[in-house]
Amino acid sequence: MPRSSLLELEDVEARYGQMRALHGVSLEVGEGELVAVLGPNGAGKTTTLRAVSGTVRRSGKIAFAGKSIARRSPEAVARLGIAHVPEGRGTLSELTVAENLRLGAYTRRDRAAVREDTGRVLAHFPWLGERSDQRAGTLSGGEQQMLALARALMLRPRLVLLDEPSLGLAPKVVAEIFRIVRELNERDGLTVLVVEQNANLALDSSSRAYVLEAGRVALEGTSAELRRNESVRRSYLGY
Amino acid sequence: MLFAFDWTQLAQQTVIGLSSGGTWALLALAIVLIYRSTGVINFAQGEMAMFSVFIAWSLVHHGLTYWAAFFLTIAISIAGAIAVERVVIRPVEQAPVLTVVIVTLGLLFVVDGAARWFWSPETRTLPNAFSTSPITIAGVAFSWQDLGNIAVSLGLVVLLWGLFRFTKLGLALRAAAVNPDESRLLGIRVSWMLALGWGLAAGLGAVSGMLTAPALASFDQNLMQPVLLYAFAGAVLGGIESPLGAVAGSLLLGVFVNLVGTYVGWIGTDLRLPVALAVILGVLLVRPAGLFGKVSARRV
Ligand SMILES: Nc1ncnc2c1ncn2[C@@H]1O[C@H](COP(=O)(O)OP(=O)(O)OP(=O)(O)O)[C@@H](O)[C@H]1O
Ligand SMILES: [Mg+2]
Numbered sequence: 271m272p273r274s275s276l277l278e279l280e281d282v283e284a285r286y287g288q289m290r291a292l293h294g295v296s297l298e299v300g301e302g303e304l305v306a307v308l309g310p311n312g313a314g315k316t317t318t319l320r321a322v323s324g325t326v327r328r329s330g331k332i333a334f335a336g337k338s339i340a341r342r343s344p345e346a347v348a349r350l351g352i353a354h355v356p357e358g359r360g361t362l363s364e365l366t367v368a369e370n371l372r373l374g375a376y377t378r379r380d381r382a383a384v385r386e387d388t389g390r391v392l393a394h395f396p397w398l399g400e401r402s403d404q405r406a407g408t409l410s411g412g413e414q415q416m417l418a419l420a421r422a423l424m425l426r427p428r429l430v431l432l433d434e435p436s437l438g439l440a441p442k443v444v445a446e447i448f449r450i451v452r453e454l455n456e457r458d459g460l461t462v463l464v465v466e467q468n469a470n471l472a473l474d475s476s477s478r479a480y481v482l483e484a485g486r487v488a489l490e491g492t493s494a495e496l497r498r499n500e501s502v503r504r505s506y507l508g509y
Numbered sequence: 510m511l512f513a514f515d516w517t518q519l520a521q522q523t524v525i526g527l528s529s530g531g532t533w534a535l536l537a538l539a540i541v542l543i544y545r546s547t548g549v550i551n552f553a554q555g556e557m558a559m560f561s562v563f564i565a566w567s568l569v570h571h572g573l574t575y576w577a578a579f580f581l582t583i584a585i586s587i588a589g590a591i592a593v594e595r596v597v598i599r600p601v602e603q604a605p606v607l608t609v610v611i612v613t614l615g616l617l618f619v620v621d622g623a624a625r626w627f628w629s630p631e632t633r634t635l636p637n638a639f640s641t642s643p644i645t646i647a648g649v650a651f652s653w654q655d656l657g658n659i660a661v662s663l664g665l666v667v668l669l670w671g672l673f674r675f676t677k678l679g680l681a682l683r684a685a686a687v688n689p690d691e692s693r694l695l696g697i698r699v700s701w702m703l704a705l706g707w708g709l710a711a712g713l714g715a716v717s718g719m720l721t722a723p724a725l726a727s728f729d730q731n732l733m734q735p736v737l738l739y740a741f742a743g744a745v746l747g748g749i750e751s752p753l754g755a756v757a758g759s760l761l762l763g764v765f766v767n768l769v770g771t772y773v774g775w776i777g778t779d780l781r782l783p784v785a786l787a788v789i790l791g792v793l794l795v796r797p798a799g800l801f802g803k804v805s806a807r808r809v
Binding site for chain 1: 695
């Protein structure tokens with residue numbers, strides 16, 4: 271079980287119009303943890319992240335740092351320090367790389383610290399500095415994913431929600447992205463909730479994981495436990 | 510010389526064209542700002558600008574100087590448009606584009622009706638913003654009014670460009686217009702950005718109107734109708750998606766119709782608008798996205 275819990279979902283439901291996508295999801299992310307969410311297509315992984323960030327109609331208990339955020343707008347949730355990197359990477363396509371990064375810190379007023387963070391982020395992604403004037407919409411998929419991560423860091427977030435960072439990317443790029451995410455988690459203590467279909471990668475990187483199926487949590491445990499679990503191995507790890 | 514060409518006249522007429530083109534450019538920019546953020550042409554933009562001119566007229570009538578009224582009117586117009594957006598447009602924010610179009614058409618009639626109800630239908634004048642005496646540059650006489658109009662229009666365009674290019678608020682306005690869902694996740698209050706866009710557009714329209722009115726012998730509630738047509742034509746010519754295109758398109762159009770009106774005898778002043786529209790049709794046949802517009806190459 272997590273240390274002190276930063277994010278707590280209890281019995282969360284979410285719907286698109288009349289269609290219910292989550293049927294009572296409960297999960298928890300502790301301060302400083304890297305937690306993975308696995309599951310087949312349509313299981314509700316994306317919807318779970320959306321429920322947290324407020325981009326889908328939801329009900330149930332959602333607490334962040336002890337405060338309920340179940341009724342807050344996406345803008346308000348972001349202002350609490352939750353950076354949601356959505357499916358599709360959330361690129362501000364018409365803006366340049368530098369402008370994307372600047373808007374990552376949109377809600378912050380501490381200018382000096384923002385400058386400092388820009389330097390630290392560019393240290394993780396040095397190529398972003400050379401491309402600072404390029405329009406973000408013209409970057410490759412992998413570059414956009416890294417930009418999305420870099421922009422999320424500009425919020426100086428307390429929690430990062432990462433939705434399928436590997437989607438459509440070459441294995442080498444995916445490995446690099448996960449290396450950076452792990453490094454941020456281990457070295458800087460960044461708390462991450464990552465959705466990932468690549469179960470091998472997800473279980474390798476995370477300390478705990480949840481398996482969603484049809485809008486419910488089917489399994490949960492430490493990543494090591496889940497690796498040994500018979501049905502996880504058969505359905506997701508392929509051996 | 511047999512074919513002595515009157516360069517003085519060409520220079521004078523070009524400046525006059527830039528002067529009216531500049532006032533059209535401001536209204537064109539207003540239209541493009543709203544179009545980019547909502548995909549809707551605000552048909553009430555011209556009438557809102559007309560309303561602003563009447564506010565300015567009332568302020569001057571109560572003893573303010575032109576420039577005091579000018580700045581106060583801009584402030585009132587921005588605040589008023591934000592309020593209008595919150596009350597009239599916000600409820601239909603998620604509605605189909607056609608619904609919003611119809612709402613702006615309704616707004617056109619409401620604003621027009623209100624202006625006719627508040628202010629009697631007599632004709633009015635606004636004092637000149639600039640000296641009426643001519644100024645001679647390199648032996649050619651220009652009017653201060655035209656040079657002033659050009660300076661104010663271009664100054665405002667540069668100011669706005671700086672806002673959108675360099676300030677965090679401007680970046681947020683641009684991001685919210687093109688990627689609203691993504692912007693929300695960054696904490697940008699997208700809905701308020703739309704309202705602010707309405708405010709800025711109304712401010713631009715107000716300036717356009719307040720530069721247009723003094724140049725007329727007198728004006729009434731119809732004063733912005735031709736300006737709106739030219740502005741719309743300029744925006745389409747430059748590319749309705751492109752703010753700088755709208756400015757360039759309006760300036761080009763201003764110079765073009767003025768020169769054609771001057772040098773092609775049978776066109777004169779009456780046929781300017783049809784000629785302008787014909788040229789635009791021709792341009793759009795060759796370049797559907799306008800002179801400066803990119804054929805939509807957005808990645809989704
Ligand atoms: N915008 C939407 N409108 C209607 N239904 C939706 C929408 N987004 C998702 N759904 C439905 O909600 C359910 C959960 O979708 P969700 O996107 O959360 O799944 P997922 O686990 O992220 O899947 P994937 O691995 O394919 O991304 C699915 O049945 C999906 O069809
Ligand atoms: Mg998904």
